[in-house]
Amino acid sequence: MLAPAWLDLFEQYGVTVGVSLDGPPGANDRHRLTHSGRSSTAATVRGIELLRSRPHLFAGLLAVVDLANDPVEVHDHLAAFEPPVIDFGLPHATHDDPPYRTDPRAPEYGYWMSRVYDTWLARPRWRHSIRMLEDIVALGSGVRGSVETLGLAPPxxxxxxxxxxxxxxxxxxxxxxxxxxxxxxxxxxxxxxxxxxxxxxHRRYGTAALAEKCQGCPVVAVCGGGYLPHRFSADGGYRNPSVYCADLEYLIRHVQSSLRRHDWTPGAVPPESDHALEGTE
Structure with a gap:
């Protein structure tokens, strides 16, 4: 459990700390229980508040997208802790063990993250970044992203x-x-x-390492074929589209459509503060 002595150690060695929290207690405790099966939320929140006492050690929050949770509620709950970054991640899944969906034909994870994007822009009082969304803006503008879940840069x-x-x-x-x-x-x-x-x-050869479908996709420079683990199948290895292919395409097009309404064009450097854009309808 995080304690002031740990913060002293982190301070000594220049370590910053990110904390996993999937949302309010009902959302977080669906998957993040203690070894004894009890809620982990209260202890996690205490750790976050302790980190906030030394904000330079607080790297941000990490949340896994869960379709059972309301994206607006999750975003606003996490934002209330004033983290510098909220890092949303898609559940780890492969073609052999695909992600849960209520409608396999719909890009439900793309819908979910699009609502996060719209909410993020509509709440100008929050100053945090959302890494996945900022990377989509950066990569679509010809700027290298910050993580290896998107884009074609080598690890x-x-x-x-x-x-x-x-x-x-x-x-x-x-x-x-x-x-x-x-x-x-x-x-x-x-x-x-x-x-x-x-x-x-796996990612040192750009589009040449991707599935044929990905090589001709107009958003490949942004999605990069999807995160490496999400491309895997026992038969095809990593040379498959991501199991979130449709979700990523929907989200990327949603973000880019929003930006075009603010006179952004693909390949152009984005405004100094993407979050300064006005909210979308």
């Missing part, structure tokens, strides 16, 4: 485990056992060796 991050082992993005564990393991560690190997490892090369 630039690795995961260091507590035993010193160096792994690829840890979300690959949702694909298959050992998918993130590189067989490297900080004691014998450099980070350059990790980044040039064959398991890290």
């Amino acid at each position: 630039t991050s690795v995961v260091i485990e507590s035993d010193g082992s160096v792994e690829g993005v840890d979300t690959l564990r949702s694909v298959e056992e050992g998918a993130s393991r590189l067989g490297l560690d900080v004691f014998r190997h450099s980070f350059d060796e990790a980044l040039s490892h064959p398991k890290m090369l």
